[in-house]
Amino acid sequence: MQVTFLGTSGAIPTIERNPSAILLRRDGERFLFDVGEGTQRQMMRYSTGFDITAIFLTHLHGDHILGLPGLLQTLESTERAAPLTIYTPIKTGENITQLLAATETNPTYSVSVQEVNPGEIAVDHDEYRIQAFETNHQTQSVGYAFIETERKGRFDRERAEELGVPVGPKFQQLHEGRSIELDDGTVIQPDQVVGDPRPGRRIVYTGDTRPSDITVSVAMDADLLIHEAMFTQESTDRAWQTGHSTSQEAAEIARRADVDRLALTHVSSRYGNDTSEIESEARESTDAEVLVPDDGTSLTIPYPDQD
Amino acid sequence: MQVTFLGTSGAIPTIERNPSAILLRRDGERFLFDVGEGTQRQMMRYSTGFDITAIFLTHLHGDHILGLPGLLQTLESTERAAPLTIYTPIKTGENITQLLAATETNPTYSVSVQEVNPGEIAVDHDEYRIQAFETNHQTQSVGYAFIETERKGRFDRERAEELGVPVGPKFQQLHEGRSIELDDGTVIQPDQVVGDPRPGRRIVYTGDTRPSDITVSVAMDADLLIHEAMFTQESTDRAWQTGHSTSQEAAEIARRADVDRLALTHVSSRYGNDTSEIESEARESTDAEVLVPDDGTSLTIPYPDQD
Numbered sequence: 001m002q003v004t005f006l007g008t009s010g011a012i013p014t015i016e017r018n019p020s021a022i023l024l025r026r027d028g029e030r031f032l033f034d035v036g037e038g039t040q041r042q043m044m045r046y047s048t049g050f051d052i053t054a055i056f057l058t059h060l061h062g063d064h065i066l067g068l069p070g071l072l073q074t075l076e077s078t079e080r081a082a083p084l085t086i087y088t089p090i091k092t093g094e095n096i097t098q099l100l101a102a103t104e105t106n107p108t109y110s111v112s113v114q115e116v117n118p119g120e121i122a123v124d125h126d127e128y129r130i131q132a133f134e135t136n137h138q139t140q141s142v143g144y145a146f147i148e149t150e151r152k153g154r155f156d157r158e159r160a161e162e163l164g165v166p167v168g169p170k171f172q173q174l175h176e177g178r179s180i181e182l183d184d185g186t187v188i189q190p191d192q193v194v195g196d197p198r199p200g201r202r203i204v205y206t207g208d209t210r211p212s213d214i215t216v217s218v219a220m221d222a223d224l225l226i227h228e229a230m231f232t233q234e235s236t237d238r239a240w241q242t243g244h245s246t247s248q249e250a251a252e253i254a255r256r257a258d259v260d261r262l263a264l265t266h267v268s269s270r271y272g273n274d275t276s277e278i279e280s281e282a283r284e285s286t287d288a289e290v291l292v293p294d295d296g297t298s299l300t301i302p303y304p305d306q307d
Numbered sequence: 308m309q310v311t312f313l314g315t316s317g318a319i320p321t322i323e324r325n326p327s328a329i330l331l332r333r334d335g336e337r338f339l340f341d342v343g344e345g346t347q348r349q350m351m352r353y354s355t356g357f358d359i360t361a362i363f364l365t366h367l368h369g370d371h372i373l374g375l376p377g378l379l380q381t382l383e384s385t386e387r388a389a390p391l392t393i394y395t396p397i398k399t400g401e402n403i404t405q406l407l408a409a410t411e412t413n414p415t416y417s418v419s420v421q422e423v424n425p426g427e428i429a430v431d432h433d434e435y436r437i438q439a440f441e442t443n444h445q446t447q448s449v450g451y452a453f454i455e456t457e458r459k460g461r462f463d464r465e466r467a468e469e470l471g472v473p474v475g476p477k478f479q480q481l482h483e484g485r486s487i488e489l490d491d492g493t494v495i496q497p498d499q500v501v502g503d504p505r506p507g508r509r510i511v512y513t514g515d516t517r518p519s520d521i522t523v524s525v526a527m528d529a530d531l532l533i534h535e536a537m538f539t540q541e542s543t544d545r546a547w548q549t550g551h552s553t554s555q556e557a558a559e560i561a562r563r564a565d566v567d568r569l570a571l572t573h574v575s576s577r578y579g580n581d582t583s584e585i586e587s588e589a590r591e592s593t594d595a596e597v598l599v600p601d602d603g604t605s606l607t608i609p610y611p612d613q614d
Contacts, residue, residue: 012381015351019377037377038345044322062380062410070326070344070373074319098409102402103369 001026001146001201001301003224003263005293006042007034010230010268011063018042018295019063020266022205022226024146029053031130033144033205039067040074046296050078054123056130057088058207059141060095068096069103076107083110087122087132089140090115118142118214128200133218135209138243143207145218148200152176160193198305204259208266210240211249219257223301225288227253229264232277247278251285262288263299308333308453308508308608310531310570312600313349314341317537317575318370325349325602326370327573329512329533331453336360338437340451340512346374347381353603357385361430363437364395365514366448367402375403376410383414390417394429394439396447397422425449425521435507440525442516445550450514452525455507459483467500505612511566515573517547518556526564530608532595534560536571539584554585558592569595570606 002025009017019036023043030049032039033056043050052075057065068086075084088096093115100111116122118134127149132142155175165171165188170180177190204219205226219225229247231239239246247264254262264282267275275292282290293299309332316324326343330350337356339346340363350357359382364372375393382391395403400422407418423429425441434456439449462482472478472495477487486496511526512533526532536554538546546553554571561569571589574582582599589597600606 012384013348013351015348018348037374038348041320041322041325041345044320060411062377062412066373066377066410067344070369073369077319095409095411098405102405102409103373104367104402105369 001203002298003203003226003301004046004048004298005263005265005295006039006046006048007036008265008267008293008295008297009036009063010266011061012269013038013063014269014272016273016295017267017269019066020207021067022265023048024203026128031056031146034058034064034207035067035071036063037066037070040071042295043071046298050075051080051082052084054130055084055086056122056144057086057092057096058135058143058205059089059137059139060092061139061208064207065096065099069100069105072100072105072107072111073103076109080107080109083112086111086113087116087130087144088113089132089142090117092140116142131218134212134214135206136212136243137208137210141207141209143209143215143218144205145222146201146203146205148202150197150199153195153197156193156195160188163188163192165193198303201301201303203301208244210243211245211253215253216256219253219259222257222259223304224261224263224299225254225257225259226263226265228266229278229282229292230266230268232271233281235268247282248285251282251288251290254282254288254290255286259286259288261299262286262290264290264292267292308510309605310510310533310608311353311355311605312570312572312602313346313353313355314343315572315574315600315602315604316343316370317573318368319576320345320370321576321579323580323602324574324576326373327514328374329572330355331510333435338363338453341365341371341514342374342378343370344373344377347378349602350378353605357382358387359391361437362391362393363429363451364393364399364403365442365450365512366396366444366446367399368446368515371514372403372406376407376412379407379412379414379418380410383416387414387416390419393418393420394423394437395420396439396449397424399447423449438525440511441519441521442513443519443550444515444517448514448516450516450522450525451512452529453508453510453512455509457504457506460502460504463500463502467495470495470499472500505610508608508610510608515551517550518552518560522560523563526560526566529564529566530611531568531570531606532561532564532566533570533572535573536585536589536599537573537575539578540588554589555592558589558595558597561589561595561597562593566593566595568606569593569597571597571599574599 006021007018227250313328314325534557
């Protein structure tokens with residue numbers, strides 16, 4: 001899986017940072033989280049491809065959605081035929097419909113807008129689910145967790161052969177959890193040749209939010225937590241007033257959830273290009289790998305057992 | 308006066324070209340024509356300043372307006388107090404109002420949307436007027452002409468002194484077109500010391516359009532004609548079908564209007580970075596200086612008598 005930061009600015013963009021958008025790619029699928037103004041050009045710049053599987057909006061502030069009509073209009077020119085679903089927090093679906101109507105965004109491919117409740121599974125796939133969770137940003141808002149399904153344990157082929165299992169369909173039966181019987185009547189149980197199930201990967205994106213216990217539980221043991229960090233500690237009051245987080249607060253969430261990596265985004269334009277304080281203040285509170293991605297930063301998320 | 312091209316792409320942006328927007332600066336005033344997605348960041352990139360006097364929309368296709376909500380939201384953060392008027396073709400005002408409503412763009416400064424008919428003077432200032440004119444683009448559309456008022460002729464101070472006019476208020480009376488009487492009874496007429504009125508500058512922007520006789524008359528003797536040129540001659544049929552112009556057609560308009568400079572913009576993304584054919588085909592039809600501006604290109608428009 002690969003996560004590409006298409007836009008990392010706070011509410012106001014800068015020359016270097018576009019408004020919010022994050023692309024997650026997995027096995028040829030492309031999931032877009034938030035669509036700030038200019039996202040379509042960022043996708044061109046960073047050669048991500050335009051074949052989007054689905055779009056997920058965390059909330060409807062302009063810096064998270066104003067790139068939506070332009071992107072959908074440009075997708076039309078790619079001769080897209082596949083339907084496209086836009087997931088958005090409850091009570092905001094009508095606003096998205098209005099935005100598309102007001103901009104005469106009526107592509108020939110089908111667009112559906114689907115509201116998601118906090119806790120609801122937006123996409124339920126064999127190999128993963130994408131689940132909304134409650135956030136706290138003074139407006140209808142959710143975060144999204146991308147959670148891979150547990151994979152089967154490793155099959156120990158060498159051990160199976162030692163036990164006399166003939167190469168062939170019995171291997172698969174064992175790997176799928178069924179016991180088999182050898183010609184001599186010996187019964188082999190799956191756990192003799194199959195390791196423990198292997199956890200999938202977990203990536204959590206908060207969107208804009210105050211720090212929250214719910215994020216801790218959703219992000220528990222996550223491979224990557226993408227948490228907003230609009231301010232440094234000095235502006236703790238301002239973060240509280242505006243429904244945002246300081247990087248120290250985001251790092252505290254990461255520490256409590258024991259995540260591997262913490263990506264801090266949505267940094268206020270007041271810090272210009274100098275995010276060193278955002279980063280260093282976070283490092284004081286968590287042992288996770290901390291980074292403040294630039295626009296275009298791509299992170300590869302390996303399986304935990306590939307480490 | 309200075310014209311800065313903030314976005315020069317066709318309907319679909321490219322890595323190098325943002326959708327349409329043009330800023331005209333004159334004596335501290337800033338007039339923005341069209342506001343494609345991403346315009347606010349282009350203004351940052353090219354350091355134009357955000358103190359916009361008024362906005363003029365040629366038509367409501369996405370590539371000309373989708374940067375409007377984001378720009379208006381960002382203007383709020385500049386602590387703008389001055390009211391802002393958005394001029395837009397007749398029958399499109401309600402759509403702009405809907406776009407601002409759907410994006411919750413309710414800035415604290417006042418925003419008014421004013422429809423303009425083709426031929427109507429949108430802004431009438433002592434020193435210039437900004438006038439809409441009819442274009443032909445399969446939707447409600449207008450172009451805009453920025454026309455400076457004729458300035459008084461040059462005052463020939465040396466000649467006035469030779470004629471015995473005393474230095475002082477009589478100089479001004481003559482320059483303003485009133486005759487004066489010297490102490491000895493001699494009457495001096497203004498045309499003895501004041502040259503012919505000097506023409507102001509004229510800049511014409513078509514927006515998207517088929518070539519049109521009306522553009523010829525509006526752009527007559529213009530210092531700068533900014534004409535769309537989406538296609539090369541090979542795609543003449545396609546230009547006709549989509550309500551656009553070829554560069555050859557744009558150049559023909561420039562030739563008939565005898566303009567000094569022709570800037571070709573809104574070039575289709577199919578040409579990538581190679582606009583040489585767009586340019587060379589235009590050069591075959593007009594003696595005007597022809598250019599295909601890049602994003603960020605700025606042109607200074609001198610007074611004709613400064614040449």
